Amino acid sequence: MTDAMPTRRTALALGAAAILAAGPARAQAGRVARIGLVQSTTGGSAALYGTEQKQAIELAFDEINAANTLNGIRLQALHADDGADRSQTVNIFQRLIRQDKVVAILGPTLSNSAFAADPIAQAAGIPVIASSNTAPNLTRIGDFVFRTSVPEDQVFPTVLRYAVQKHGVKRVALIYGLDDALTRGAHDVQKKAVADLGLEQTGIESYQRGDVDFSAQLTKIKARKPDALILGTLAEEAASILRQARQLGFDDKVVFVGCNANISAKLFELAGPAANGIIVGAAWFAGYDSPRSRAFVEAYRKRYGSTPDIYAAQGYDAAYLLAEAIRRAGGADSGRAIRDKLAGITDFEGVLGRFGWSAERDATVTPKVLVGDGQARVFVTAPGA
């Protein structure tokens, strides 16, 4: 259950042992830091995000162990799949903390699961780093809860400001998914950003998960002549909205501004050229040009044969941040010590760029404004951003 790939692990352990034997005996061999890795690998769309994070974190752990960054402490990931079911996440947290005695937990995949399970870690004094939870107020659960996933409210205001400056947007309409925590949370942030920038809001439309026809909402929006349409939607729905808006004859000058969830290869697959010009903001994208990011993308592609998504990048940084905290704490005996060192990290150079924590233990990373290129089917850095 914990070792999905025993052969690779054995090989790495042997490799690490060889390095230890060859080098000077400065490190105490055989110390193991057990880390809970709670990522959904079954259970619908959450499994996509969960698998990416699990793979990236295991990659990071193997790199750290092979390089012996922690002076003889080996990171051991105990992965457990919660099936995107909150009750199971709680079951897993209890077992990992109380029976397996992990010193830290990376995960869980879904914010809703985190709200139920993180309090257990908080009470036990075990630090948790999430890399895909974006719900507002998550870290208020307590001072042991961190996240490398950048919540929408740190990204969207920058994106909207860019749209205003670049395209002279004044009147906006919003559309969002009513019954999904992710889209609903994005919408709340978007609405606030619109009000903060003093833009005129001409209408809000909503839909429910599973809807495929948005023509009624789009016809209403079109009649109000907005300069921009703001999407609080998942990638599939954003694609349908983009295509149907073109069919309904939206003015070419209308700017589409998306949210974090729209940054997906699926958007281009489904929307095609209609995705041209959509503006989104992200903490990271696969084309981000920094040495650390390029090395990560290359290593991930080499091992798994696919391009990592943003959740993988955030998971990878979470793993390295945790390792850095363990290194600074000089051991993995106390969750409290690891938490304190983790909270003290201000100058970490990660895949996402320069990392720090806000007062609320959210990652502070400069958001990148991106523009969809419908022909090349990728997001590129927005001109003049």
Added chain:
Amino acid sequence: MTDFYYAYENVIDLCLLNSVLALGCLLLLSVNLLSLATGGLMAIGAYLSIWLTMSQGWPFAPALAAATLAAALASAGLGALVLRLRGDYFAMATLAFTEVVRIVALNWDGVTGGALGVFGIPKYTETWHLAGLLGLVLYIVWAVRHSAIGDRMRAVAEDELAVTASGHDVARLKLAIFTASGAVAGLGGGLAAHLNMFVAPGDFGFLRSVDAVVAPVLGGVGNLFGAVIGATALTVLPEALRFSAQLREILVGGVILLAVLFLPAGLTSIPRALARRMAA
């Protein structure tokens, strides 16, 4: 033993809670009613109880009592409307109720937090509450089954028309059972809401309702402990099969399918089936 409890506390809590909900459905199944209203009734109990404990400062016990009462009333009202429907139509009407409650919960932000849910709910539910409740509900179901009402219920299950013809008020009996089952669901909802510090409308939807009906069928409707065994199996199975990673969902489904195919009288019929085989 205490170590085991400590590591698997939440699994045990969920087994107890799901057993209680399954017993509520067992009562209905024993008069041929397949209800999918469990989720909606739980939601009423859950949201009312957290509103009372979190916004109104009520202690836990009266909040639970209010949750039970509210769900019983909702159940009585719903029952008066839909109990005249039969078979598939009754199941569909109760499912519609669960969906309506879910959609109201999604839109009533002030109380339910909409799709984002309510977090930071105080953890008041203890294992002994759930164990005590399960014991109580088991006793009540046992007592009802061994009373004159139980005889009438079995008669209704066999031939409803005959019972009506002999001068018994079948509609009233069904309404009483439906209301009692609603009270159990509401109390279960209140306890569930205070167990994991967070609730969202999705917790009380179609899947929750189906699980509550599948459990007694899996365990065996004829046996009092069938509901408990079925609910425990459904709760423990995903935990026990976690090693199988991607195959897990298929294995859980496969085990249930095999049980239904080869043990039509439920898991509780295994000893009897074995005994018969030994004798033969």
